[in-house]
Amino acid sequence: MVSEALTPAGAAELAGAFKVLGDPVRLRVLSLIAARRGGEVCVCEITDAFDLTGPTISYHLRQLREAGLVDCQRRGTWVYYWIIPAKLTWLSRFLDPAAAPATATP
Numbered sequence: 001m002v003s004e005a006l007t008p009a010g011a012a013e014l015a016g017a018f019k020v021l022g023d024p025v026r027l028r029v030l031s032l033i034a035a036r037r038g039g040e041v042c043v044c045e046i047t048d049a050f051d052l053t054g055p056t057i058s059y060h061l062r063q064l065r066e067a068g069l070v071d072c073q074r075r076g077t078w079v080y081y082w083i084i085p086a087k088l089t090w091l092s093r094f095l096d097p098a099a100a101p102a103t104a105t106p
Helices: 008-021 024-034 043-048 054-066 085-095
Strands: 070-075 078-083
Touching: 008 024, 008 054, 008 085, 024 043, 024 054, 024 078, 043 054, 043 078, 054 070
Parallel strands: none
Antiparallel strands: 070 078
């Protein structure tokens, strides 16, 4: 999984990211954004895809942002989201024994 044991800080960071991904709504939101193939998704599209209130969607998006999995930019009234590929690669390398070591945070 990794070339050497995780430091306490590294383990805490990985655990935090995986904890964020442990919620089904956040996984769906992340997959909706990632399915855009490097593009951006308007928060209005994300909200429309769920039977949840706007504040609930905002909460989940904030969790994904704070974990470094997505980023966003406000343009006028709307906010656009995109994935952070380096962070997803870092997480996947931790789980893939054939991948390069996941020793440093992206």
